Amino acid sequence: MSPSLRLYRWLMRLCPESFRARFADEMLEDLAQIIETTRRERGLWAAKLLYIRALFDLLRTAWSEHPVPKTATPSPGTRTDAMTRHFRDAIRQLAAKPGYTVLVILTLATGIGATSAIFETVYAVLLRPPAFSDPEELVIVQETDLVRGSTGDDASPANFADWRAASKSFRGLAAMAMTTVNLTGQGEPEQLQALRVSATFLPVLGIQPERGRVFAPEEDRPDGERVVLLTHGFWQRRFGGRDSVLGETLSLDGNPYRVVGVLPASLRFPNRELDLFTPFAMNADEAQQRSSHYLTVVGRLAPGVSIVNAQEEMTAIAAALERQYPDTNEDNGVAITSLHEHLVTGLEQSLFLLFGAVSALLLLAVVNVANLLLARGSARLREIALRSALGASRSRILVQLMTEALVLSAIGGAAGVLLGHGCVSLMGTLVPLHLERGITGFHPATYVFALVLTAVVAAGIGLMPSLSLTRRGFTSMLRASASSTRATGSMNRIRRALVVCQVALALVLVGLGTVTVRSFVQLSRTDPGFRAENLLTMRVQLSGTRYAEHAARVEFYRELEERISRLPGVSSTGAVSMLPLTGGGGSVGFDIESPLEPPETDPIAVFRGVTASYFRTMGIPLVAGRGFDSRDGPEAPKVVIINRSLSQRFFAGESAIGHHLNIWGERVEIVGMVSDVQQFSFAEEPRPAIYVAAPQRSWGYFDPKEVAIRTRSNPEALIGSIRAEVWAVDPEQPVAAIRTMDTIVVSSLSEDRLRTLLLTSFASAALLLAALGVYGVVSYVVSSSTVEIGVRMALGASGRTVVGWVLSQGLRPVLMGVTIGVALTIALARVLGGYVAIAAPGQPWVLVISSGVLSFVALAAVLIPAIRATRVDPLRSLRAD
């Protein structure tokens, strides 16, 4: 049953039992059918509209099907009777004023919904432990550089083997490394995301395959059988979830691999987009490597061992390895962090900021609703006074008012949960791929949170007005309500105080919003260093025995570039090891031959292997020297091109052309300089970068695998013919990740965009709520002071004087709120200062802008009732009394 029908069925509980028993099934079936018919005949939106109407129709039916008590004053019954009566009274009261009720419910729904959605995100990302058995025992073990102070490097295979042999703190240690493999021999060739793992990997994480078995230890040896486990998603996508795939053989990078199992759908670690797992099966050469670091090591602590214990042991082991292998392990330490902590590092700040902002918004909404209730409460003074005069006890009236608040917040909370549920998938953007879970709906904890929130909100909006209304002596109430002048001094004071709170909170949110928008605008205006329009990119990663030789890879790209460039509409083609803004890509340490002065830190640069036409294709301008060309073949002297940042950092602005660098023991000459490119994100400063000419020699991981194609018009129109060219060169070669550079640029900003969107919506909502609050109070002051205004005007006060008086009434709490808000913002900026990048709302320009905006909006909200005040007819207002 669809969720909408389930909601309908659930709401049927509001109908009397007898009615439900007789008609529920038929109603559901009919509803499903008319929705389906409407959808077919009039489209999706008509069907949605119809569904909403059906919900209201159901509520109306539920209301009318309940028997109405015959007598207006029910006989004193049991406590439950009294409660039911209270609830029914409350609902009648609210139904009598639909506009007011809807406004209140919408306000609360927005507040509760937004808060729950953000809570779900915070909970999913930060609070919920990873979905493994005994997750607190799981840790990540990383190498560190004790001198550079770096934390969290991957481990080398030999170090990992030694750790495993020497340590006693772990029940198991396992390693993994991400790679890509090409699947051929089954329809279209496809590039797959694979995880190489040690045989211990699944047992350490405590994962059972959904079908088949885990890897056997002998399959993790170089002479073992080649086997593979499929992830659930890949199994479904490529094999339609067919069981017979077990035992079949897949051709991966040209080698046969037997499928031994399927992993469970719940496994999303280490990321959600993997296709298959294979054992490492390292050969002797690979297993003895101590200087290349590419293993992520996961461990499960032995019973009774804490992270601190394990850290002590591993530090000692690292020190022993350092003594044993000084060449490779000098200054190498080990750091152990809990898996959970490792996964969420760097996410807390932005999420907690959002959570704080949305809580402030909710608080504002609550204050606003309390204010509305109070306003209505004072309008109902006469009724309350009458009731108490007729013998209703104070507590009875209190309960009545609280019941109204409860009903309002219950409906608001329910609507909020629906709303939040609808928005929560949006939050998925905030959850990075490496977290093993997406956000699909609400976790039970979020429902509990929403429930508690609703109760707190009910207390908040109910208690304040109720107490202030019933605290007053009833006689004074009667008197006050009889003459509407200067009705309620203390109530007015409370309402003004509420406005002060609202304005202060709104100012903080507007400040945050302003800063976020500004930093987002700055980000999106940042020059990426290349021209993104009319640029198509794709990954064409060569692998397998066919391309084992460097010359074969060079030849492949040469022919591919030549073929693609001949296509009509293509102006040039180039290849690179990793495109900008696609994450990662690797760096390299280098030495400068005879530097002007010895550099302070070990020089490190972003490292990219490119083909000669890469810079031209990307539109990266050459600033000095020359670009790569056909001269730079394998026989010629090795050359590199650097970027401007590297030249500035290490050559102090002098020309670097002609200088030599040492990279991986190779002496290379700098022949050119290009301008900087935002390699990793728009937010960071450009880093030094070195580009090498791919045809000269293999740089392993840094050999080109991504192709960029500059077109004269819409690049997407060429996808088909470009793919055909790839397959013309090699019909077994997969083409992956086809997208335009524009798409890459847009998605690299998606997280910032969402955060900006959220914070600005919070700020706008806050502004609106604050304006409504101010307007409400001032209108009230005006309407309850008509006599006073009338007298003043009768005594000769001009319209301007009256406006001035109202303005001063209205703007006083606003100014107070702005002052408090500014102080709050400054304090907040202090607390968050330097901690959250965008938490700079304490800057003067932000304060000026946000208080300006807020005061302007508040002024508008005050002016309307102020002008209305001048229309007061002195005679009539005096007569009315």
Add this chain to the structure above:
Amino acid sequence: MSPIHYHVLLALGDEPKHGYAILREIDERTESMVRLLPGTLYSTIKKLLAQKLVEECAPPRQADSLDERRRYYRLTELGRRLATEETDRMAALVRRARRKGFAGSR
């Protein structure tokens, strides 16, 4: 008699129908001017059943297997008489209205 009661009785005039068929009939006959939704429909049916104006009956023989599971309703004699009287009353009303010059330009 309320217009909705009348519409439902009218829908059952020629043959027994299940709830969805009643909804469709009314929708088509009024060119979607009147669109009943399940809540109102069954609330109405409940009242009509209580007043013995309609009654439940076996599905007609030509109903397919999907429709067989549904409950069918038909007019009782009382229901038919009441609907007829109501129609006459309205027809008389319309005639009188026309004479007073409320005739639409057809």
